[in-house]
Amino acid sequence: MSAETEYVKCLIIGSGPAGYTAAIYAARADLKPVLYTGVIAGGQLTQTTEVENYPGYPDGIQGTEMMENFRKQAERLGTDIRFGYITSVDFSTLPHKVVVDENKMLTADAVIILTGASAKWLGLESEQKYNGFGVSACAVCDGFFFKGQDVAIVGAVD
Known part of the structure; x- marks a missing residue:
């Protein structure tokens, strides 16, 4: 590990809608937020096509475009956005210790900490082939598109 330790006032872990929203508010409060994106910058919404169930987008918006807008607003207000993955934390002392x-x-x-969720796939080849064409990772998000149709929902628990 690097011998140098960097101090930040406000660290945000996660770059989905909640992470960027926290960054926007923290930046407006002059907390000089540093946001680490995690594995997927922008979160799950960057892997989503049309988002039409989020307020403020009456005609819908592509997930990648939406998250790009969130990122741009957070940066414009002063958030330092960095690509990286938090590998450990120690909250037993102040300031808190975090390893990137x-x-x-x-x-x-x-x-x-706003790390969101990630889809749990079964690992079938057909999942990727039909993703967006009847196969979905979010019943709540995409159930609307299948009104009146027979559907199957498969769940997973770690």
């Missing part, structure tokens, strides 16, 4: 990518140490007065 197993090699960089940060300390932070506040850590906001």
Whole structure:
């Protein structure tokens, strides 16, 4: 691990809608937020096509475009957005200790964790082939499109 430790006032872990929203509010409060994106910058919505169930987009919007707008607004207000994955945290002391990518140490007065969720696939070849064409990873998000049709829902638990 790098010998150098960086201090940040406000660390945000996660770059989905909640992460960027936290960044926008933290930046407006002059907390100088640093946001680490995680594995998928922009979260699950970057893997979504049409989003029409989010307020403020009366005609719908593509998931990637929506998350790009969130990112741009957070950056415009002063958020330092970085690609990286948080590999460990220690909340037993103040400031909190956080390790990025197993090699960089940060300390932070506040850590906001907004890591969202990720789809759990069965691993079938047909899942990817038909993703967006009848196969979905979110029954709540996409159930609307299948009104009046017979559907099957498969769940997974870790």
